[in-house]
Amino acid sequence: MLDIVAAIFATAYCAAQAGLLIGPAFLRGATKIALFAATAVWLAVVVAVYGLGVLSPGTLGPFPVNLVPFTLFLAILFGAWVLIPQARDALLSVPMPALVAVHAGRVAGVFFLLLYFDGRLSAPFAPVAAIGDIITGAVALLLVPLLVLGVKMPKLWLGAWNAFGLLDLLTALTLAMLSVPGTAFRVFTEGPGTLVMGTLPWIFVPAMLVPVDLLVHVVIMTKLRSAPRVLGAMAMAG
Structure with missing residues (x-):
């Protein structure tokens, strides 16, 4: 049942x-x-490869x-960001509320x-990643309506949230790598590790x-560099 609910949510996310x-x-x-x-094709390929x-x-x-699609897709995304000016400009044109809203789904941490309580995912990866994602997603849900309404706020607030969310992802990735069964660099050896993520x-x-x-964290960081110290309606639009 958990897998079915997760499949529906992941597809929607x-x-x-x-x-x-x-879209914007x-x-x-x-x-x-x-x-x-x-x-759609990328997701279909992932489903086919792992489903079969x-x-x-x-x-x-x-x-x-799980590092195969992660590394490949990450290279495609950041390759486009660095090497294709049109892709970079397109991402920077996305309004700030939409960029922040991308992270709202992380409450699904x-x-x-x-999975941890079900015995399919190990600590410290599971609880650390979960708590970090839940906090990032919950704050995003609070920030989005404020940004949409153009409520003025210090740039530092959005920057601190963005830095926390990025650090959460980097920490989770590190813990995940140190929990993979069978690798020479596994540090956290108790439990099933992170096999379920594959x-x-x-x-x-x-x-x-x-x-x-x-x-998206990098895009937000880049937009904030040129934003005024106090953000309002005009700063949120582009």
């Missing part, structure tokens, strides 16, 4: 990420359609199978706790959700 980033971006309609289609067991845990020996529907987390969240 992936769709929301795409909608929030592609300054792009031609045809380009937006192509990007939505590319996102092509990259099931242990297929690559001690190498974590509660799933990590449920299976459906949990593979959606490293295959799309986390790479997109990492990129």
Whole structure:
């Protein structure tokens, strides 16, 4: 039952990420359609590969199978951000409320706790990632309506939240890597480790959700550098 609920939520979250980033971006309609289609194809490939067991845990020996889509998608996203000026400009054109809203779904970090209590995910990764994501998502849910309404706030507030959310992801990634069974660098050896993150529907987390969240944190950080010290309606629009 937990997997079914997670599958529904993960699919909806992936769709929301795409909608929030592609929909309001300054792009031609045809380009937006192509990007939505590319996102759907990527998710379909992930489902096919992991659903058919092509990259099931242990297929690559001690190498974590969830690192394959994570590394590939992360390289695509940040490669576009660094090497393609049009992609960078499009992302920077996304309004701040939409960028912050991308992270609202991270309240679903509660799933990590449920997996931990179900004996399918180990500590410290599960509780640390869960608490960090829940806090990041909850604050995002508070910030979005304020940003939409143009309520003035110090840039420092948004910057501190963004830094916390980024640090949470980097910490979770580090703990996840140090918990992979069978690797020479595993530090946290008790429990099942993070093998479940290489299976459906949990593979959606490293295959799309986390790479997109990492990129959006960088986009927000870049926009804040040129923003005034006090943010208001005009600063939130673009």
